[in-house]
Amino acid sequence: MRKHVLISIGLLALCAAAEYTEPFRPQFHFSPAKHWTYDPNGLVFYKGEYHLFYQYNPFGNQWGHMSWGHAVSPDMVHWEHLPVALAEENSVMIFSGSAVVDRHNSSGLCQSSDCLVAIYTGHTPTRQTQNIAFSNDRGRTWTKFKNNPVIDLGMRDFRDPKVFWYEPTHRWIMVVALPKEQKVRFFGSTDLKRWNALSDFGPAGATHGDWECPDLFPLPLDGGRGSRWMLSININPGALQGGSGNQYFIGQFDGTRFTNDNPPSQTLWADYGKDFYASTSFNNIPASDGRRVWMGWLSNWLYARGAHQSMAVHAVDSACVEAGHD
Numbered sequence: 001m002r003k004h005v006l007i008s009i010g011l012l013a014l015c016a017a018a019e020y021t022e023p024f025r026p027q028f029h030f031s032p033a034k035h036w037t038y039d040p041n042g043l044v045f046y047k048g049e050y051h052l053f054y055q056y057n058p059f060g061n062q063w064g065h066m067s068w069g070h071a072v073s074p075d076m077v078h079w080e081h082l083p084v085a086l087a088e089e090n091s092v093m094i095f096s097g098s099a100v101v102d103r104h105n106s107s108g109l110c111q112s113s114d115c116l117v118a119i120y121t122g123h124t125p126t127r128q129t130q131n132i133a134f135s136n137d138r139g140r141t142w143t144k145f146k147n148n149p150v151i152d153l154g155m156r157d158f159r160d161p162k163v164f165w166y167e168p169t170h171r172w173i174m175v176v177a178l179p180k181e182q183k184v185r186f187f188g189s190t191d192l193k194r195w196n197a198l199s200d201f202g203p204a205g206a207t208h209g210d211w212e213c214p215d216l217f218p219l220p221l222d223g224g225r226g227s228r229w230m231l232s233i234n235i236n237p238g239a240l241q242g243g244s245g246n247q248y249f250i251g252q253f254d255g256t257r258f259t260n261d262n263p264p265s266q267t268l269w270a271d272y273g274k275d276f277y278a279s280t281s282f283n284n285i286p287a288s289d290g291r292r293v294w295m296g297w298l299s300n301w302l303y304a305r306g307a308h309q310s311m312a313v314h315a316v317d318s319a320c321v322e323a324g325h326d
């Protein structure tokens with residue numbers, strides 16, 4: 001199992017822009033031309049392009065005005081920067097989330113047989129809700145759904161929806177964090193608009209911080225012995241060294257509920273280093289490719305703000321971890 005999970009790779013951003021020849025500009029990891037970034041969002045492969053959205057402040061090099069920045073790549077090595085995809089509006093910030101290919105227009109939002117749908121958290125100081133937006137031009141322009149939010153529990157902390165298609169029950173599954181309760185909640189939907197609560201998981205493992213940016217996906221076991229589901233949960237603070245980090249659980253998912261194979265007291269860390277946070281995996285990489293590819297933020301809240309002020313570029317880039325083949 002382990003070798004399917006942790007094979008580090010980086011991202012070589014070969015960009016012609018002058019910013020990318022700066023002495024301290026990362027050449028091996030993705031960074032936007034300027035301003036603050038951290039969580040990768042909406043990772044999805046669609047029509048020959050890997051889409052990387054990311055938490056972004058279009059107005060400054062500190063956290064604020066959270067929006068989704070956007071870049072595309074044919075190979076996860078060479079990246080083309082695109083305009084901000086989803087911007088803060090009416091004082092609602094665009095927090096982390098995911099994107100799916102709505103392959104059969106289940107949402108009714110596609111102008112042809114399929115389109116991209118983003119599922120993100122709308123944030124105000126008193127409430128976090130789940131919202132959707134759609135694009136009919138390969139992610140170049142986005143429209144927020146007019147009946148947003150699609151889930152509102154009236155909660156202040158309820159964020160980071162990861163959505164994927166679960167074939168056995170023919171429905172979309174969302175895993176989303178209840179950060180202060182150290183829980184994730186699963187929801188199901190047939191159209192990405194109406195969601196039913198299915199079950200909760202947690203607290204378990206590391207619980208001494210906010211649970212954020214969950215992800216859930218199957219991985220093959222070595223030797224063709226079937227598969228297990230990996231539930232990935234980022235926690236801040238709470239990593240090995242006291243800063244932000246990624247823990248995961250291995251178990252079964254039956255379309256409604258995740259069952260942990262290990263005792264609740266066991267904590268598994270994805271990365272023993274400090275620089276892998278808010279990690280999330282790509283949706284829609286073809287099965288023939290065989291990989292599950294993760295990206296995470298290459299920094300840690302132990303030093304992100306300070307490092308950002310003195311070495312801005314280093315504090316804002318992203319790392320990538322690949323769950324690869326043998």
Ligand code: FRU
Pocket residue numbers: 038039055066095096097121159160212213278
């Ligand atoms: C993780 C996180 C997410 C949230 C986003 C806001 O770093 O706190 O939980 O959606 O950042 O910018």
